[in-house]
Amino acid sequence: METKKLIEATCPDCRGPLSETVHDDALRDYGCLVGHRYSAKALLAAHSEAQEKALWSAVVALEEAANIVWAVGPGFAPEVNDRLVRQVEKKRQQALVVRKVLEALEAFEAQ
Amino acid sequence: MKRDIIVIGASAGGIPVLEQISAALPADLQASVFVTVHVPAGRRSELPAIISHRGRLRALHPVSGQPIVPGEIYIAPPDQHLLIEAGHIELWRGPKENRHRPAINVTFRSAAINYGERVIGAVLSGVMDDGATGLWWIKRHGGLAVVQDPRDAEFPDMPCAALEHVAVDYVVGAPQLGPLLGALSREPGRAYERMPVDGNEEAH
Numbered sequence: 001m002e003t004k005k006l007i008e009a010t011c012p013d014c015r016g017p018l019s020e021t022v023h024d025d026a027l028r029d030y031g032c033l034v035g036h037r038y039s040a041k042a043l044l045a046a047h048s049e050a051q052e053k054a055l056w057s058a059v060v061a062l063e064e065a066a067n068i069v070w071a072v073g074p075g076f077a078p079e080v081n082d083r084l085v086r087q088v089e090k091k092r093q094q095a096l097v098v099r100k101v102l103e104a105l106e107a108f109e110a111q
Numbered sequence: 112m113k114r115d116i117i118v119i120g121a122s123a124g125g126i127p128v129l130e131q132i133s134a135a136l137p138a139d140l141q142a143s144v145f146v147t148v149h150v151p152a153g154r155r156s157e158l159p160a161i162i163s164h165r166g167r168l169r170a171l172h173p174v175s176g177q178p179i180v181p182g183e184i185y186i187a188p189p190d191q192h193l194l195i196e197a198g199h200i201e202l203w204r205g206p207k208e209n210r211h212r213p214a215i216n217v218t219f220r221s222a223a224i225n226y227g228e229r230v231i232g233a234v235l236s237g238v239m240d241d242g243a244t245g246l247w248w249i250k251r252h253g254g255l256a257v258v259q260d261p262r263d264a265e266f267p268d269m270p271c272a273a274l275e276h277v278a279v280d281y282v283v284g285a286p287q288l289g290p291l292l293g294a295l296s297r298e299p300g301r302a303y304e305r306m307p308v309d310g311n312e313e314a315h
Binding site for chain 1: 209210244251272276
């Protein structure tokens with residue numbers, strides 16, 4: 001007997017829909033639409049990595065904004081460019097906040 | 112009916128145990144041995160040479176479609192799941208399980224589904240808990256479950272997880288594993304009632 005239910009979360013490997021399956025009322029495992037499968041511990045470990053990866057993506061988004069502005073800013077009127085440069089400085093500060101979050105991030109410990 | 116499909120899963124700390132098992136298996140073993148070890152992708156694995164070295168059986172990376180014959184040790188190559196189908200081996204670069212490819216559970220589950228009570232599964236030293244659910248499937252289909260004694264394992268996580276989730280038949284130290292697997296493959300299996308199989312059940 002197999003019961004399967006969707007969890008309101010996504011697969012840490014591919015971001016596809018994630019389900020929990022219970023076999024014979026005994027064995028519990030987790031799997032996504034495309035077939036990544038996890039034990040509870042492996043799911044926690046994989047999700048810890050997914051959190052870190054997502055936050056690094058946030059850092060990239062905020063920090064690379066400066067390079068975008070350096071590239072496109074000079075094409076705008078000087079007052080517009082100045083505003084963009086000020087906004088970039090704010091984004092750099094926000095990126096530092098996310099870097100702090102990353103430094104303090106803890107992997108799940110299920111042992 | 113003989114138990115002639117031996118599947119072994121290992122991770123960190125498992126290689127020396129595999130060498131011991133290989134050294135202890137008899138040259139006339141009437142079973143096929145399948146080994147899945149967590150190895151990194153992107154580099155050649157020396158495992159076949161390491162495992163053949165001290166033993167009397169040939170150890171090799173099989174190719175997809177390779178027929179299963181007794182007395183050979185088939186080792187999952189890097190970055191491929193090793194599936195045991197009826198009469199042959201399939202290699203499959205499918206989705207990772209427990210973040211591994213090859214994954215022990217994938218090999219064990221395919222063995223359980225295709226060979227039922229002919230299967231002996233063994234979980235050796237390793238971190239985390241790959242192999243535990245695979246061993247559960249082997250038991251569910253009438254096979255035998257063997258676990259390296261956690262006190263004897265360099266990394267006891269995998270043996271402990273298997274013991275936590277599965278009614279294991281034998282818990283033995285590394286020196287006893289090879290002789291035990293050889294002996295179990297000679298015993299006729301008890302007449303197990305095969306569990307009903309769900310219609311939608313797949314090996315992967």
